[in-house]
Structures are given as structure tokens and as C-alpha cells.
Amino acid sequence: MPLSSQVHLSPARLKSALARLRRLRILVVGDLMLDEFIYGRVSRISPEAPVPVVHVEREQAYPGGAANVGRNLAALGIHAEIGGGIGTDAAGQRLLSLLRHEKIGTSGVCRSSRFPTVVKTRILARHQQVVRVDREEPSQLTSKERQAVLKKALQVLPRCHALILEDYGKGLFDQELVDSLLTAARKKGVPTAVDPNIHNPLDWNGATLVKPNRVEAFGALGQPDSSRPEDWIAAGEELLLRWGCHYLLLTLGENGMILFQPDHPPFSIPSRAREVYDVSGAGDTVISLLASALAAGLPGKVAAELANLGAGIVVGKLGTATVTPAELIDAARHHG
Numbered sequence: 001m002p003l004s005s006q007v008h009l010s011p012a013r014l015k016s017a018l019a020r021l022r023r024l025r026i027l028v029v030g031d032l033m034l035d036e037f038i039y040g041r042v043s044r045i046s047p048e049a050p051v052p053v054v055h056v057e058r059e060q061a062y063p064g065g066a067a068n069v070g071r072n073l074a075a076l077g078i079h080a081e082i083g084g085g086i087g088t089d090a091a092g093q094r095l096l097s098l099l100r101h102e103k104i105g106t107s108g109v110c111r112s113s114r115f116p117t118v119v120k121t122r123i124l125a126r127h128q129q130v131v132r133v134d135r136e137e138p139s140q141l142t143s144k145e146r147q148a149v150l151k152k153a154l155q156v157l158p159r160c161h162a163l164i165l166e167d168y169g170k171g172l173f174d175q176e177l178v179d180s181l182l183t184a185a186r187k188k189g190v191p192t193a194v195d196p197n198i199h200n201p202l203d204w205n206g207a208t209l210v211k212p213n214r215v216e217a218f219g220a221l222g223q224p225d226s227s228r229p230e231d232w233i234a235a236g237e238e239l240l241l242r243w244g245c246h247y248l249l250l251t252l253g254e255n256g257m258i259l260f261q262p263d264h265p266p267f268s269i270p271s272r273a274r275e276v277y278d279v280s281g282a283g284d285t286v287i288s289l290l291a292s293a294l295a296a297g298l299p300g301k302v303a304a305e306l307a308n309l310g311a312g313i314v315v316g317k318l319g320t321a322t323v324t325p326a327e328l329i330d331a332a333r334h335h336g
Contacts, residue, residue, distance in 0.1 A: 030066025030166030066166035072288035075322035083108025162295035193291035
């Protein structure tokens with residue numbers, strides 16, 4: 001099937017679209033993490049082992065995982081509410097403080113002493129990652145803990161214009177929780193955007209939009225990854241039918257994105273990235289812009305172009321970065 005041509009997102013059209021986002025309230029439910037960044041310089045190799053010695057110059061911490069989606073929404077001027085589980089440890093407290101500092105709602109967050117907060121520490125030198133240290137104990141949440149997250153999410157959902165499900169494969173989502181959230185959102189007429197995870201194969205039937213990357217798409221189908229565009233098209237069309245969603249956005253890194261929707265030809269969007277420094281968090285930017293645009297009633301193609309524009313900006317930044325409306329408009333002007 002031939003791909004349809006690109007819709008041009010002019011700066012004027014983009015400015016109008018972004019203005020519609022600022023009145024939104026969006027709930028993000030998913031695996032919450034704390035992202036730590038240690039920046040330093042390397043001038044020698046360790047005498048103890050063939051590894052670089054990093055002299056620490058500064059440290060920063062940000063909300064990570066599904067919480068980074070909240071950061072992305074807040075950067076767009078949207079009120080984000082976060083739902084998920086964290087530990088009662090210092091890392092969990094720091095994550096809550098960071099969220100509240102950025103005026104992100106935490107009423108959907110449940111704390112448990114049974115598991116530690118997931119922490120990802122990245123050590124960087126000369127704008128490159130030297131190593132990443134993950135502190136986590138991936139284990140399935142108990143039914144009681146998952147029900148607590150669901151209960152809080154259902155209390156927040158009626159006041160929201162969209163629901164994002166952000167699966168980092170850390171144990172929050174099972175099929176029962178997913179079905180409960182998607183059913184509740186559908187009954188309330190709330191659009192849903194899903195970021196799936198290859199390590200947690202679930203049925204996303206009934207979601208408004210699902211955003212797998214290439215590896216996740218082929219993994220969901222039980223097929224080997226492929227670099228052939230015709231296989232990308234076939235995989236996207238099959239998943240669109242399987243999940244019964246209104247939109248499926250297949251993200252392809254440097255090859256851009258392809259939007260699928262029933263009774264429409266696939267819509268291909270080339271990457272807008274000029275320079276790629278760091279891809280961490282780019283998917284969070286994409287899902288934030290997609291859900292926001294759909295909540296504002298924008299067409300799927302405009303939502304996808306907006307998300308692609310944001311991804312092109314955020315990969316040019318170091319760390320789990322966000323984008324602002326001003327940056328999006330400036331990027332559209334330069335690409336226009």
C-alpha cells in the first residue's frame with residue numbers, strides 16, 4: 001500500500017494548536033523512576049582497571065520513567081497528574097519533591113515499603129554516557145498494591161482530558177489493570193495513549209492510540225526485527241487490527257514515524273532531528289505531544305507531526321530533556 005504525503009505543519013498552524021493544549025489536564029499512569037545525572041570530565045585511565053576516571057563536576061536529578069512524561073506535559077503548560085507506585089525510601093521522597101517543585105500532581109502516587117524506588121544513574125563526560133547504573137528490583141506488584149494505584153487513578157481520571165499509559169516493564173501493568181483503565185476512560189470519553197514495552201506483552205485493545213517502536217512492534221507480533229519498509233507497513237497494519245485502536249504510531253528512530261489508522265493509507269513522516277546527542281526520554285516527549293494533541297481534538301496526522309517535531313528537538317539535548325512551545329514554533333519556522 002502506498003504511503004500518503006506529508007501534511008505541512010506551519011508555524012502559524014502550530015501556534016494555534018499549542019494554544020489549545022494549555023487548558024488541558026492529563027493523567028499519566030506508569031512505572032515511576034528517579035533519573036540521576038552525574039556530569040564530569042575524564043583526563044586519565046584508572047591504574048586499577050582499564051576504565052576512565054570521571055572527576056565529578058555537577059549532579060542533577062529529574063523525574064524519570066512515566067514521571068518524565070509528566071515533566072514533558074508540564075513544559076507544554078499542561079497540568080499533569082501522575083499515578084504509579086514508588087518506595088518509602090529517600091529516592092521516592094526526592095522524586096515526589098521534584099514532581100511537586102514542577103507543579104505536577106502526585107495524588108495518584110502510591111508508596112510501599114515492599115519495593116525500592118527505581119533509580120537510574122547516568123555518568124557523563126564530554127557529552128557522552130560513560131556508564132549507566134540501575135538500582136531496581138523488578139518484581140510484580142501484589143494485587144493489593146496494583147488495586148491501590150487503580151483506585152487512585154480512577155478518582156483522578158474524571159477530571160482529566162486524556163490518559164497516558166506508560167509501560168517501562170517494571171511490574172505495574174498487567175492485563176487486568178490495563179483493561180480496567182482503558183474501559184473507565186472509554187466510558188468517560190477520555191482519549192487514551194499507550195507507550196508499550198517489549199518485555200510486557202499485553203493486549204491494548206480499545207486504546208485511542210498505541211505508540212510502539214520498531215522492536216516493540218515486531219516483538220508484539222512474535223516476529224524478528226526487520227529493516228525493510230514493506231515489513232514495517234505490514235506490522236503496523238496488523239497491530240492496528242489486533243489492538244482495535246483508532247491510531248497506531250510506529251516510531252522508527254532516524255527513519256521517522258508511520259501513522260496508521262483504519263480506512264486510511266499509512267502516513268509517513270521523516271525524522272526532523274538535525275543532531276542526535278541523547279535519545280533517552282525521546283519517547284516520553286512523543287507520547288506527551290500525541291496525547292495532548294488528541295485531547296485538544298487535533299487530527300491524528302497533526303498530532304503525529306507535532307510529536308515528530310518534538311522528538312527532533314529533544315534528541316539534540318543531553319539527558320531526559322523536555323521541549324517548550326517556543327522551541328516547537330522555532331523548529332517549525334526553521335523547517336518551514
